[in-house]
Amino acid sequence: MKSLLPLTAALALTLAACKPADTPQPSTPAASEPAASTPAQASPPPATGEADPQANVPATWQGYGDLKLGSTADAARQAWGGELNSSTPSEGGACYQLTPKWATDKADVAFMIEGDHFVRYDVTSSKEVAPGGGKVGMDEAALRALYGDKLQSMPHKYVEGGKYLSVDGQGGAKLVFETGADGVVTSWRVGLPPQIDYVEGCA
Numbered sequence: 001m002k003s004l005l006p007l008t009a010a011l012a013l014t015l016a017a018c019k020p021a022d023t024p025q026p027s028t029p030a031a032s033e034p035a036a037s038t039p040a041q042a043s044p045p046p047a048t049g050e051a052d053p054q055a056n057v058p059a060t061w062q063g064y065g066d067l068k069l070g071s072t073a074d075a076a077r078q079a080w081g082g083e084l085n086s087s088t089p090s091e092g093g094a095c096y097q098l099t100p101k102w103a104t105d106k107a108d109v110a111f112m113i114e115g116d117h118f119v120r121y122d123v124t125s126s127k128e129v130a131p132g133g134g135k136v137g138m139d140e141a142a143l144r145a146l147y148g149d150k151l152q153s154m155p156h157k158y159v160e161g162g163k164y165l166s167v168d169g170q171g172g173a174k175l176v177f178e179t180g181a182d183g184v185v186t187s188w189r190v191g192l193p194p195q196i197d198y199v200e201g202c203a
Contacts, residue, residue, distance in 0.1 A: 059190060061131050061170040064121045067111060069173060069192055073098075076111065076118040084111075087202065095195075095202035097122075112195055112202060120191025122201065130175055130188050132167065140165060140183045157199050 063069045066079035077084060082100065087110075089096040095114040109128065112120040126136040133146045140163070144151055147167050156162030161181030169175055174196045177188045189196065 059121070059123065059128055059130055061173045061175075061190065063118070064109070064111065064190075067118055067121075069118060069120070069171075069190075071118050073113045073116050073118065076113070089202075097202055110201075112191065112198075114195055114202070119195040120189055120198075122187060122189040124187040130177070131169060131190065132175070134175070134177060134185065134188060136185050136187065138185050140179060143177060143185070 058065070063071075066081075067076045068079070071079070076098070080098075080100075084098040085101060087097040087099070095112065098111040098113060100109060108123070108125045110122045111118055112122070123130070124136060129135050134143050140153075143165055150167050152166050154164045154166070156164060156178065159178075159180055161183075163179045163183075165177040165179065165185075167175045169190070172192060173190055174193065175188065175190050176196060177185045180186050
């Protein structure tokens with residue numbers, strides 16, 4: 001029995017010599033480099049030139065942007081914050097209109113001043129939306145879908161087949177749409193009585 005020990009030891013050495021070398025473990029890959037961050041695109045610079053700080057502001061029953069119906073003329077000018085052109089006052093100087101410098105003509109949007117107070121604004125641009133959703137270019141059917149039975153109709157004073165379509169709003173304000181003979185809105189205005197019903201404006 002003891003004679004087998006040397007043989008066993010020799011066999012163990014032989015097997016150890018034949019054992020393949022340990023397979024090297026793959027090296028841990030380096031952490032991937034973070035993707036280069038894409039620089040945030042800078043916001044475009046504010047428009048310059050004729051743009052007015054109150055351009056494209058929403059029209060409401062209370063006024064136009066920061067201009068509030070019933071405020072004094074000075075308060076309206078300060079609230080606007082930009083340059084406003086003034087029409088020639090009516091006889092007696094009680095009524096006149098202020099228009100933004102950027103307006104392409106005096107009726108794009110005009111602010112009526114009477115008795116030294118901002119009392120009404122008139123719009124002919126299709127880009128502006130009246131309180132409740134109406135706008136230039138809509139027909140009477142579209143307006144009735146928006147305002148329902150609140151929409152009242154009167155014949156236009158100067159346009160045959162045209163109409164004044166009005167809606168009583170909040171705080172005593174009123175909205176009036178003017179349509180042509182084809183029933184399509186050509187202008188609208190929001191204001192306080194009695195100035196909202198001046199067909200000729202300040203004329």
